[in-house]
Amino acid sequence: NAGVTQTPKFRVLKTGQSMTLLCAQDMNHEYMYWYRQDPGMGLRLIHYSVGEGTTAKGEVPDGYNVSRLKKQNFLLGLESAAPSQTSVYFCASSYSSGTGGKDTQYFGPGTRLTVL
């Protein structure tokens, strides 16, 4: 079991360039999430998915798009990168949404993105 994997691990972009971050999980989880982590701030949710073919906006969705064509994959796209998107991006997955508080989110190793 690889758990949650992310590619690439590092990337440097120029302002205006586009890229896609790939997240894959092999735990058959329904729920997947994209977070960003910035210095001095807690993790913030960008987008999430409650199942194959469905996505929804999180707290900070502007400038990002996502797709969940397959249950095991969740893609995060930046159409026109900006320096404000310099961050560490984490993907996570969980078996359920945990409205009862019993779910666990499993995180990937992160992608460190720098936008110049």
Place this chain on the structure above:
Amino acid sequence: KNQVEQSPQSLIILEGKNCTLQCNYTVSPFSNLRWYKQDTGRGPVSLTIMTFSENTKSNGRYTATLDADTKQSSLHITASQLSDSASYICVVGPWGAGSYQLTFGKGTKLSVIP
């Protein structure tokens, strides 16, 4: 606005010593509280999850306590090891909401030195 405040921001302790990290939250109504450990350059890993009805939860040398009345939680680490050096993140979930509505604290950075 829901907030999670953690203290101290950073902490240095000697190997073998105990320590306690604090978390105060304003999330209301409250459902659950989680503690995560994040090693440098890695993703967070879940340590404990407590619902509003639980007062304490242990995971090896890690013990989390929760006082839902005062909206406070603590994470106690016993007999610290060098591998405990990491950031510890407190996360709170509101009542009736899914895990896509969690509020994350900024974390406490713990350094364990020989």
